[in-house]
Amino acid sequence: MYAAQHLLERSDLAVEIDLYERLPTPWGLVRAGVAPDHPEKKLVIDRQFSFALQDSRLRYLGNVEIGRDVRPAELAEWYDAAIYATGAASDTRMGIPGEELPGCWAAREFVSFYNGHPDFADLKIDLQSERAIVVGNGNVALDVARILTMPVAELERTDISDQALAALRDSRVREVVLLGRRGHLQGAFANPELEELEHIPGVEVTAEGEDLPDDDDVMLDGADWTTRRKLDTLKRLVRRPSSNPRKRIIFRFLSSPVEIVGNGRVEQLLVARNRLERDAGGRLFAAATEEQEVLQAGLVLRAIGYRGDPFPGLPFDTRRGVIANLGGRIADDGKVWPGAYVTGWIKRGCRGIIGSNKRCAAETVAALLEDRAVGRLRAPEIGRDSVLAILRDRQPELVRLDGWRRIDHAERSAGRELGRPRRKLTRTGELLACAAAEQGLHQESSR
Amino acid sequence: MGKQVHSFCRICEPTCPLIADIDDTGKVTALRPDSTHPSGGIACHKGLSFLEVHNDPDRLNWPQRRLNLRTEAEGDYAQVGWDEALADIGGRMKSIRDEHGPNSIAVYVGNPMVFDTTGAMMAEMFKNTLGTLMRFSSNTQDTQNKVIAAGEAFGSLGSFTVPDLQNTDYLLCLGSNPRVSRWTVMSMPNDDVDVLRRIRGRGGKIRFVNPRRVESSTEETGPTLRIKPGTDVYFLIALLNEIELKGGFREDLLQEHGIHVNELKAFARRYPAERVAGVIGIPAETVSEIAGEIIAARSACIFLSTGVNQSRQGVLAYHVAEMIAFATGNLGRRGGHYKPNGLRNEFKPFDKVQEITTSVGTFELPDPVSYMALPASILPELIENGDIRAFITIGGNPLLSVGGEERIRAAFPKLELTVSIDIFRSATAEMSDYVLPATDWMERMDINFLSSNSMQPLPFIQFTDPLERPAHDRRHVVWTLSRLLQEMALPSPLLDSDPEMTDGVGLIEGLLQLRDLSIEKITALDHSTALLPEEPPEAFYEKCLQHPHKKVDCCPSAFVRTRLFERCEEILAELEREPDDTLKLISLRTRYMHNSWLANAAKFRRGKETTNPLNMCEADASARGLFNGDVVRISNEHGTIDSQILVNNDLRPGVVAMSHGYGHSRSFGLRVARQHPGANCNILMPTGPHSYEPLSYMSWLTAVPVSVAKL
Ligand SMILES: NC(=O)c1ccc[n+]([C@@H]2O[C@H](COP(=O)([O-])OP(=O)(O)OC[C@H]3O[C@@H](n4cnc5c(N)ncnc54)[C@H](OP(=O)(O)O)[C@@H]3O)[C@@H](O)[C@H]2O)c1
């Protein structure tokens, strides 16, 4: 969306944009990734993206999968340039025995589930055990811990999926353990996200595995301001007096998962205690000690990073988990493919907040415009109308702007009755039916 | 190797210090905040992005003459030479003036001129020499109520006060959003409202009163009391009354410095908090609580700004705010309302008026006029009725910035001559016979005259050279207007003094001389800045009270003469009768808008800034079956516009908001703005004889009833 916006802003160019989306719905990570209790992070839709989507120079083409319905090679022929912003559809695995057992999920799957992503709408996640373990200390881990411990009544005021609400209403999870392989000073989470834990009613937060240092502790020497701030928050959190908490979140630092044990499903997690050591480059890493411990848990969620998947027909950098590129230009082994670009997580890896993608897209768009200026782009071989005709032929259930608007309205109307911002449609069939509703009444615009 | 030059921004009141990086060819390559300047002001993104405006390919570079009739929306312009253009304009103005009198020539001066010291002085001289009282300006859209109210109460049009934010313990801030719009009619160094955090830091309290929870209102500053729009005046009167009831009046001070005190009290007693609570949407107990807070505070300020100024009763609202300060001992006191030292620091008595008679009535203006203007909202009538024959616009865009766009457009072809002096071919310029290219602030020498005119808490005078030579055939308005006078065979500064004079050096030297300074002396100082000594706040009584009796007039006879008190009662009755589901449109300024000059900057036209959505809270949207993004028609008796809904829960239910400065679909010379024209909400604003405040001539531009229907 940011890339489209950057292009539309160029009033000196006669741009025309086709925006492809695999799902019937737009907004990618903002719809399917941002936690439901973070509506302020979704404001970018109403304040920015929706205005780009309604720009007459942009055509929304939902429910079209590149790779299945259209090949990248075709895009190269149809357009001056193609920008891939496909995000991360996969995640880093722990690589430990028992990871395949039922009850072990990727946080990504759980996030997609509670955000109503159609591919995960009916995830059979079992929340019947008392303890859940989240591996990782990033913001995703905190998102998940929050959702698992928040009072359902609060979630009922958000746009969380109905299936997730049902599962959380029945949840027996009382304790969420966050495993951090390194120490409290190395947490990847951000301070505002940490502070939020303070505001979950009835939730006690504790830290284990390592004593939290005093202000004048030598180990704080050299710690930067951000780190100190996070530590202050953490200390404040664990020192809060708590009486009779409903649920608990436990930070367990210096701990790595070793093996998941269970008879046909997750029952225990074997955890190794770590020690911090410095590698040759001076970076602190976690080295396992002999000490191990068994934690009972029926649910293990790994939140140790997202990864991009290889994209059929495009070069992939398996090490970084991104489409191989040089500053946004897709490049195979250092050789640039003219007219093909990437932006977002699939370009630079899974880091940063929503807003980080703005600058990322600006770099890509600048590369594109530079290539255009020096004549490196090939003119399209077919016109816009022909593209649309081909797409309709291949995907009769193409979702256009009016279709998305109907979905948007339907979701918001349903939400309004319940005092929620929206009630998401989560199954592809429902979405497509809604998009197509009363289509006969309107002459669909052919732009 | 290039050089760095100290200068300052001239977009709004803080006039923030800047450093300009200038390369060897003399081009400015960057504008940066000047953190070393003693004022401590930090330039914001608007000032720092001004290079986009300066280098905009749509800038006007040569005089242009319209070849086709003004009945056609799009002008067909041909480039002409200055001499040819000025000779033709001057000749036609002369014959219009000879035949129909000086008042047949109207001059409209826009907001950017306020920040062009010599240009503004020359424009004043131009109008005086023409002898026309047919004067209009953006002041009647934003501030004229304060100027005239201060003139009546304190005796000088320059005596409006400044709140001592640096030292105050209590701030009541109405209709103002300093975080976005800055402090207006005062020049507070821009600090992203750090000054407010400091009030809290020293244990003080801040309350915002606004129909919308404003960006300035945060946990670090203070809460917003969401008042019903357009009712601030009743809140303030009730507050004054409540303060008296609680025994909070400093009767000794009222006795010593005031006249007509009893009349003021009698007026206030008619509006007890219980009476107005329903209309203002604030419980009587809250009004009483605030009264208690003001009395208890060691010092207190009441600051009100554009949101109140534009809402029909700006004079009374401002007057009552000043009277609260006066009655509680906060006038001319540290932490209260005061008048800082300034370049001129001289407050001329306001004791004479002059009249102009038009087809819609007789109007008074101060004598000398002192930058005051007639009601802009009667422009459509005056043009339609033929009062105005020639219309000269200087750095303004009245077609969009006052109500009645369609009427003005329809009437414009009646004018015999229209000229627009601007840096862009704006909507108004598009309707002109001649469009004359002006300089922007980077292209001219200046001093921060407006700000340094007793509006700064830390008084200083700053001088700047032009950062770049004017490009192409752009000319400073001082030269253009002087040449026009010359062509009309009227006295012109060009005749008497230096014929080469282009940018009013002499005028600046004259101003600096008031402080024993000169351009040479001030440029020798650090940052070309001369600090002025601070004066005790008590000096207010000495220097600002300019009535012959040297007292504060608590109930000026002009208010009675213009029926302000009766009108106050009538409007209250009108508000009481209003149906419960009335929607009122207020104005909302975003961080990306200022005046027409910023409308064409692509970086300010992103996301919701590409349209001008109608902000509405969820409750109101829900009640009307509307959703975010829905296209709606907004209408009232004055006009109809289309926009789309943006759900914004900062708004009080019953209030909708849009931004001014949109509606560029026919601004053919502004290519970026035209691509994202947005709707001109001023089309919904009242025009004509009853649309302005009778004493200040302020337009009614906010809290206007509208209806909204889904399209
Ligand atoms: N609210 C928000 O703003 C928000 C919400 C969600 C996501 N995000 C952003 O989205 C991005 C992705 O978030 P994320 O949480 O998925 O990733 P992340 O921030 O990279 O965090 C990954 C965490 O997993 C740990 N880890 C990695 N490999 C591990 C292994 N093999 N065994 C045990 N622990 C391991 C890391 O520890 P080490 O430090 O030791 O490597 C780190 O604590 C981040 O930039 C994040 O800020 C933001």
Ligand code: SF4
């Ligand atoms: S606050 Fe006003 S004067 Fe200061 S930089 Fe911004 S626009 Fe310019």
